[in-house]
Amino acid sequence: MWTFVGRKRRKVWLWLAVERASRRVVAWVLGRRDAATARRLWAALPRRYRRHCWYFTDLFPAYAEALPTGPHRPCPKAEGQTSIVEALNCSLRQRCAVLVRKTCSFSKSLTMHAARIKIVIDNHNLTLT
Numbered sequence: 001m002w003t004f005v006g007r008k009r010r011k012v013w014l015w016l017a018v019e020r021a022s023r024r025v026v027a028w029v030l031g032r033r034d035a036a037t038a039r040r041l042w043a044a045l046p047r048r049y050r051r052h053c054w055y056f057t058d059l060f061p062a063y064a065e066a067l068p069t070g071p072h073r074p075c076p077k078a079e080g081q082t083s084i085v086e087a088l089n090c091s092l093r094q095r096c097a098v099l100v101r102k103t104c105s106f107s108k109s110l111t112m113h114a115a116r117i118k119i120v121i122d123n124h125n126l127t128l129t
Contacts, residue, residue, distance in 0.1 A: 001089045002033070003099050005113045012110065014092075014099070014117065015041045017049070018085050020056075025088070025121050030114055038066035056081040088124075096120040 002011045015037055017027040027044040031037030042050070054071045057063040063074060075081045093099045098107050098116050107113035 001092070001099065003113070005107050005110050012113065013037065016085055016088065017041060017045055018088055019049075020084055023084055023088065024125050028117070028121060030110065030117070033060075033062070035062040035065040038062040042066050058082050091124065092117075092120060095124065 001014045001016075003014060004010060005012045012030050013033045015029050015031065016025055018024065019026050026046060026049055027041060029037060029040045029044055031040060054073050055063075055067050056073045056075060057067070058077055059074050063072065073081065077083075077086075096116060098113060099120075107116060
């Protein structure tokens with residue numbers, strides 16, 4: 001999901017790793033839409049998720065560069081394997097004004113942007129698991 005920081009021309013992408021069974025966000029990072037940010041998301045995952053899980057992603061090429069090939073399952077959006085993340089994106093947009101695409105409420109600094117998102121994700125994980 002992309003959002004604004006500072007001004008509307010400066011897009012920042014929110015990358016999420018979600019546990020499918022509980023719909024809990026297990027890791028997230030802010031950054032560009034590139035392989036370096038995908039690798040940061042991989043590094044942010046708790047160790048147990050890096051060792052014993054399958055990773056369902058859309059067909060964005062950065063995932064293939066960052067995730068191990070064996071457990072990585074790239075799939076088209078029509079298959080529904082990534083629909084949990086899309087639903088979570090909608091929930092986050094409803095709960096956090098800075099994540100709405102067309103908004104007057106956007107963060108002036110990346111630090112404050114991350115803090116606002118962290119509060120919403122932490123609250124989401126506590127109330128909906």
